[in-house]
Amino acid sequence: MAPVPINFDRVRKAFGSYLALDDVSLAVSAGEFLTLLGPSGSGKTTLLMALAGFVRPDAGRIRLGETDITRLAPDKRDIGIVFQNYALFPHMTVRGNVEYPLRLRKRPADEIRRRAEAALDRVQLLDLADRDIAALSGGQRQRVALARAIVYEPRVMLMDEPLSALDKNLREAMQYEIRRLHDDLGITTIYVTHDQREALTMSDRIAVMDGGGIRQVDTPQAIYHHPATRFVAEFMGEANILPAAALLGPAAVGSVMVRSESFHLAADGLPADAVSVEGRLKAKAFRSENWLLTLVLPSGESVALSIPATRAAGCAEIAPGALVTAHATATSVHPLGAA
Amino acid sequence: MTPALDADPALARDAAHERRFFLSLSLPALAVVGLAAILPILWILRQSFMNLGGEVTLANWTKILNSSLTWSSLQTTFVLSGLTLVICIALGTPLALALASTTQRRANLLLIFLLLPLWTSILVRTYGWLVLLRREGLVNAALQNIGLTAEPLPLVYNTTGVVIGMVHYMLPLYVLPVYAAMRDIDGNVLRAAASMGASLGQAIRTVILPLAQGGILSGSIIVFVYTLGFFITPAVLGGGKVNPIAIRIERTIGGFQDWGGASVLGVPLLVVVALIGAAVLGLRRVAGPRHA
Numbered sequence: 188m189a190p191v192p193i194n195f196d197r198v199r200k201a202f203g204s205y206l207a208l209d210d211v212s213l214a215v216s217a218g219e220f221l222t223l224l225g226p227s228g229s230g231k232t233t234l235l236m237a238l239a240g241f242v243r244p245d246a247g248r249i250r251l252g253e254t255d256i257t258r259l260a261p262d263k264r265d266i267g268i269v270f271q272n273y274a275l276f277p278h279m280t281v282r283g284n285v286e287y288p289l290r291l292r293k294r295p296a297d298e299i300r301r302r303a304e305a306a307l308d309r310v311q312l313l314d315l316a317d318r319d320i321a322a323l324s325g326g327q328r329q330r331v332a333l334a335r336a337i338v339y340e341p342r343v344m345l346m347d348e349p350l351s352a353l354d355k356n357l358r359e360a361m362q363y364e365i366r367r368l369h370d371d372l373g374i375t376t377i378y379v380t381h382d383q384r385e386a387l388t389m390s391d392r393i394a395v396m397d398g399g400g401i402r403q404v405d406t407p408q409a410i411y412h413h414p415a416t417r418f419v420a421e422f423m424g425e426a427n428i429l430p431a432a433a434l435l436g437p438a439a440v441g442s443v444m445v446r447s448e449s450f451h452l453a454a455d456g457l458p459a460d461a462v463s464v465e466g467r468l469k470a471k472a473f474r475s476e477n478w479l480l481t482l483v484l485p486s487g488e489s490v491a492l493s494i495p496a497t498r499a500a501g502c503a504e505i506a507p508g509a510l511v512t513a514h515a516t517a518t519s520v521h522p523l524g525a526a
Numbered sequence: 527m528t529p530a531l532d533a534d535p536a537l538a539r540d541a542a543h544e545r546r547f548f549l550s551l552s553l554p555a556l557a558v559v560g561l562a563a564i565l566p567i568l569w570i571l572r573q574s575f576m577n578l579g580g581e582v583t584l585a586n587w588t589k590i591l592n593s594s595l596t597w598s599s600l601q602t603t604f605v606l607s608g609l610t611l612v613i614c615i616a617l618g619t620p621l622a623l624a625l626a627s628t629t630q631r632r633a634n635l636l637l638i639f640l641l642l643p644l645w646t647s648i649l650v651r652t653y654g655w656l657v658l659l660r661r662e663g664l665v666n667a668a669l670q671n672i673g674l675t676a677e678p679l680p681l682v683y684n685t686t687g688v689v690i691g692m693v694h695y696m697l698p699l700y701v702l703p704v705y706a707a708m709r710d711i712d713g714n715v716l717r718a719a720a721s722m723g724a725s726l727g728q729a730i731r732t733v734i735l736p737l738a739q740g741g742i743l744s745g746s747i748i749v750f751v752y753t754l755g756f757f758i759t760p761a762v763l764g765g766g767k768v769n770p771i772a773i774r775i776e777r778t779i780g781g782f783q784d785w786g787g788a789s790v791l792g793v794p795l796l797v798v799v800a801l802i803g804a805a806v807l808g809l810r811r812v813a814g815p816r817h818a
Contacts, residue, residue: 262725263723264721265723268717270718274715276733278733278737287719288722291724
């Protein structure tokens with residue numbers, strides 16, 4: 188089935204006096220992998236549940252392809268969901284769980300069996316098909332949930348923090364696997380997470396949410412390097428937000444953002460238009476792949492520098508209180524919007 | 527490499543001590559059950575083999591088992607319990623589902639109303655039903671006034687009346703465990719079912735009822751076993767025409783001072799309850815591992 192685009196048009200939802208979705212508009216292209224990223228309470232899960240039909244919006248429209256699904260019952264939407272807690276049926280085996288959506292569709296028995304086994308094979312769980320759910324590990328359960336969501340080839344796939352209950356190594360392996368699954372199947376996917384690294388790794392585009400609204404939608408690179416607001420800049424990773432004057436001279440106004448890893452200790456090799464700040468070393472920490480230095484500027488602001496091990500010669504010798512000059516290319520200094 | 531240490535007997539003693547302590551917590555309850563249930567049951571069994579003079583005899587058994595009254599009252603007992611159970615399941619399961627589907631706050635409020643009748647004496651409630659159900663009672667008056675029936679319906683002094691009273695008493699006790707089981711079902715599991723295309727009816731049939739079956743079983747056992755021994759409800763609402771085993775036992779003692787005969791009458795109920803208990807334990811063993 189050809190992938191379909193998703194359109195949210197000024198979707199609003201209030202729970203009592205709390206505005207969970209504040210006129211959210213978002214267009215997801217057919218076949219795209221889009222991540223809703225934001226802190227808890229930012230509205231990302233509410234937006235996902237509105238698309239799935241479990242949260243009824245107060246206003247606005249939601250369209251799947253050409254179809255307005257705003258008032259459609261959840262079971263008529265043809266959407267696959269993977270939940271954070273897996274939401275598997277504990278009274279069925281692995282096979283029973285994956286066959287369930289096909290049984291609802293009253294497919295012939297041999298087709299049910301064949302398609303369920305193909306889906307289980309895709310997530311490398313065919314060997315465990317006849318196990319009880321209780322006998323599986325967290326990672327295996329997550330794979331069953333994936334197989335169950337793809338087996339009926341839904342038009343759209345929604346994932347609500349599917350990896351947050353897994354340990355770090357497994358999480359990274361599953362990120363890769365989910366992305367590969369998406370690329371194989373081409374299903375339009377909305378993925379919800381509060382983990383910015385996960386969002387950066389997996390997504391075609393990221394929509395950063397805060398306070399019930401979308402603050403920025405763009406590619407991972409653009410979101411990371413050109414955040415639209417202070418909130419986005421800080422949420423996406425270690426960001427130094429400084430008065431523009433500190434780096435660009437007294438004439439500059441507003442704030443700028445410089446990623447901690449954009450700083451260099453030496454100006455050699457940097458373009459002629461590189462800028463610099465000078466401060467006293469407050470703290471330093473060795474973090475295997477880099478050194479983390481914290482400077483205090485004369486104006487009182489702190490600046491975090493992340494110096495990669497490859498150009499960190501001398502870092503170990505700098506004493507606290509020493510005067511340090513940090514250089515950054517002009518292109519790594521990003522002016523921020525007002526918000 | 528240092529050699530492995532021998533197991534420390536002091537640690538093993540500590541573990542045993544801990545186990546004994548937790549077992550000892552059940553002793554008071556075991557003592558009460560022993561005194562109040564096991565001993566009387568043994569006494570009933572002994573009594574059933576004795577005549578009034580205290581000699582061992584089979585006369586009680588032959589007399590009671592040869593009486594058609596015994597068999598008809600046994601039949602009445604099971605019909606009443608069975609009907610009550612069926613109606614409780616039919617009324618109580620949807621009610622429990624409704625309670626489990628609403629917000630916790632509202633469910634708690636509704637539960638108070640559900641449990642309110644249990645705070646009233648069963649005698650008061652049973653006589654209340656008598657007032658409502660008799661020929662000139664409220665129910666018949668209302669039915670005739672709105673023209674649904676020409677003649678008063680026989681709603682009391684028969685099986686109908688007794689079953690109404692029993693259902694009224696047992697319904698909350700059935701709903702509670704079913705509600706608890708349904709409340710335990712993860713909402714995301716139901717959302718997952720719906721997202722895969724399950725209608726509400728299909729979700730109830732394929733997910734909710736299978737996951738709530740433990741609660742439904744508990745509730746059913748409570749209703750069936752509890753109603754086997756019901757006395758006041760059939761005595762008041764049956765008007766002498768509906769006589770389950772509890773009423774026969776009372777008459778055998780109250781009317782004839784026949785303790786031996788009454789003891790024999792008690793034994794079939796004991797056996798049935800014991801069989802139900804054994805069946806439940808068996809079921810648990812079969813169904814157990816999946817839910818472990």
